[in-house]
Amino acid sequence: MGTMEQLTLQLRETAREILESKKAAAVIGWEMGTFWYSTAPAILTRPEETERLVWNEYCLNNLAKYLLDFQNTDEKVAIFARGCDYRGINRLIQDKQIDRDKVLIIGLSCPGMKDDKKARELGQNADIPLAKKCEECTYPDALAYDLWVGEPKEAAKPAKAEAKVFPEVESLEQMTADDKYENFAANYEKCLRCYACRNVCPACSCRECIFGNSSKEWSAKANNLSENMFFALTRALHVAGRCIQCGECERICPVNIPIMLLNKKIIQDIDHLFGPYDAGLDPEDKMPLGSFEFTDPEEFM
Amino acid sequence: MFTVQESEIRDLLNVLNKEYKVFVPAKVGDESKFVPYEDNVEFCWDRNVLLSVKDKFFPQTEPLYKFKTKRQNLEIEPLAPKDEPVLLFGVRSCDLQALNCLDQVFLTKGFVDEFYRTKREQATIVALGCNEAEDTCFCTAMGVDPQKGHGADIQAHWLQGKFALEALTDKGQKIIDTLKSYLKEENLEVPETKGFQLQPDMDGVPEKLKGMFDSDLWTEVARKCLNCGACTYICPTCHCFDMSQDVRGEEGFKYRCWDSCMFEEYTLMAGGHNPRPTKKERVRNRFLHKLCYFPERYNMLLCTGCGRCLSVCPVNLHITSIIDKVKEAN
Incomplete structure (x- = not known):
């Protein structure tokens, strides 16, 4: 090269x-x-x-x-x-x-x-x-x-996802429920709600975001732990199965919140429940949370 | 001036802590900010803190009054701002200048914000000079003296393993008098701040900007903006807020909280019209407010060169480069 x-x-x-x-x-x-x-x-x-x-x-x-x-x-x-x-x-x-x-x-x-x-x-x-x-x-x-651009490359091998294991998710899972909560609270207590994570994210493409629309009163502009957690969880669940793991949200957070932790936990769970999946490799891919198969786990039903 | 060994600064702060609620610059995990002084705080003396003291006077979320309805009756209970003497130890010149900007907004031209005023009057400020600039610092270009905090009660310097204190007001003198037994009178030379890398030339910029509302510059520079609020929320001078309420059943409270001109909703009007529909208009407004509108109204810049926005902007859209581009523009 x-x-x-x-x-x-x-x-x-x-x-x-x-x-x-x-x-x-x-x-x-x-x-x-x-x-x-x-x-x-x-x-x-x-x-x-x-x-x-x-x-x-x-x-x-x-x-x-x-x-x-x-x-x-x-x-x-x-x-x-x-x-x-x-x-x-x-x-x-x-x-x-x-x-x-x-x-x-x-x-x-x-x-x-x-x-x-x-x-x-x-x-x-x-x-x-x-x-x-x-x-x-x-x-x-x-x-x-x-x-x-660059050295000519060998024909790209079809990409195949492998089941991912994230060390930080593993250690999170070892925690007691109280410790998990404390960890979560410590991370999001400092959130400024500047929404840099949302705005940089290629999976956040809603024309209108509920966090930019306070008149609906689903969320409040007030900065407190409850609202900050609501934002964090809503975003994590909204990009679930679609997060491409670019890590931009975490890299640019002005107050260094480990934002990818929630995303990685969800990615690891999806691998476990629906088989290894890496989002964004091929636009024709079937999305694990955007499609249905009879063999899908339904433990909660 | 009066000096105290750095190792003895805690004795001094312990004395002050009896009379004031003392805040000091501290490292907290990956962050740095002003925290209430306690024996185990990890001080941050070598550089300015990431989060300025703005929120000590203008909190991100501030309840204003409570209300309750009972059939036809409405009860309103004012929530008085906390009335306690506060001492901020170690505020940098740029952040003091930012408070001077906020004073203009919240205390002058016939509009006095009681919540801000109470907290401001209750505060005693010990400024801390900067011996070394960070690469993002450009306060001198914005007319700020990094070794002299304008509006402080005491000016401190961190020199040769000691803190040197000089009273600037009567309030400051009284504090020094009460601390006399810990202090030694000696004169240390205050060095010129080293290491400035950025020197944007502000000469004529506010005037020139008056004619640049329709400039193509804004279309070009705004392209990379993500319209997040990182720059505005980290800024020690940004002061826009929104009013909102938290209602549970028949009672609730009204509060105000920071808002950002970078957000679409900021200028969204009731009928659905948005006079600043795209990032171009929002970026333009942010820089015109800092460098043109505010100087026009208050005769001072709304940027103090603290450099925080330079270190947090996800796309490196820096105010210093905007100033350079304005200078170059035809």
Whole structure:
């Protein structure tokens, strides 16, 4: 594989060609942020802007969510996609938020991104560890694409999910009910309810969210443990079976709530109840909580 | 100035704790914030805390009054704000300036917010100078002196393993007098704050922004915004709130809570119209409020350069880069 600097040039060239030939109206990628350890999503529409694109060890943002901004246009949008972006795009396709025909997927192979918070703390000369979400990643490459940037890849093997065991879920399950509650309360007591987790999530695509509609009085704007837990549980259950495990919610939480813990617990339960399943690998997949089979467990009936 | 060894700061805080409810900057797990002083707090002196002292004066959720209905009768019981003397030890200059901004909003131009006023008058503030800036800091560019907290009662410095205290008000002097037995009089040199990396040039920006409401800049910069409220809720100067109520059966209470101009619902009107329908209008409003509207109304910026929004924005849409872009715009 070429170095990331070389790939950056290829990214720019590919993006420029797409915009010049009008194969897509916009290209979604990454550009440098304010600091050496930061990049930002870049949504580009003019060929000359493509010089801003970068591909480096801090391209942490999952880009899929930005496709929603093009929901109401007829034009095609190009998007750079590693495994996590790819799964996010499939999430939106499968949830009927966007049409596959309107997306031009430019596949990438991801070496794993570095932890920007650690980078800030440790400094430029230190050995910076991988971001947690990347350490846990099982699909670093886009599995299907319209264009590919980087070394040509062998034909992608059909992805097959394996039953997942998350150590943090295992230790959670060992706890007594009271300890679980305490753990849950300690995590969500500090929630600011800024909804960054919801807004970054490719599985959160409701046009109207109940947490953005206080006049219905299903939920209150008040910040207290009860409302915060209600938000956390509602979101976890709403993305159940659809969470693509990109870990963005947890990575960007301003107060470091381990948001993926609930998601992982549900993912592990789904594997256990319905067989191993990884969301977002193929938009044609049957979703375990979105379909029914006579062999499904019904212990509660 | 008067000094005390860092190792003896707890003795001093214990004395103060008898007369005041003392809050100190502390590390709490992965977070840092002001917490009530106790023997076992883990102080956070080396950098500013993630959550500012804003919520000590303007809590995220604040009950205002209780109500009860009985047939035709309505009983209203006002909920008075907590009236207890509070001492905040170790507030940075940027966060003090933020309180000065909030004072403008909640205490001036004929509108006095009693809930805010009570808490503000009950508070004694010990400012703490910054010897080193974080990479996200840019207070000097916003006219804030990191070694001098404007509006504090005492200015403290953390120097050579000691805390040095200087009274700035009579209230501060009284406190120093009561602590005299713990303090040694000596003069330490206060160094210039090191390490600023960001210096956005604010010169002429508020004036220039007056003519930039229709600029294409907003469409471009807003594209990456997720419209979450992280920047506004972490900001020490953002002060928008919404009124709401909690009703159970025939009784309930009215409260106010923080709101964010980044949210769609914030400007949603009763008939369903939204004058700020997309993220472009919301992003524009946030930056115009901070850098143009507020200076126009109160003659001060609504950004103090604390840098918190730079460290929490999920997409690195930084106010410093907005200022740079405004400067560059034709």
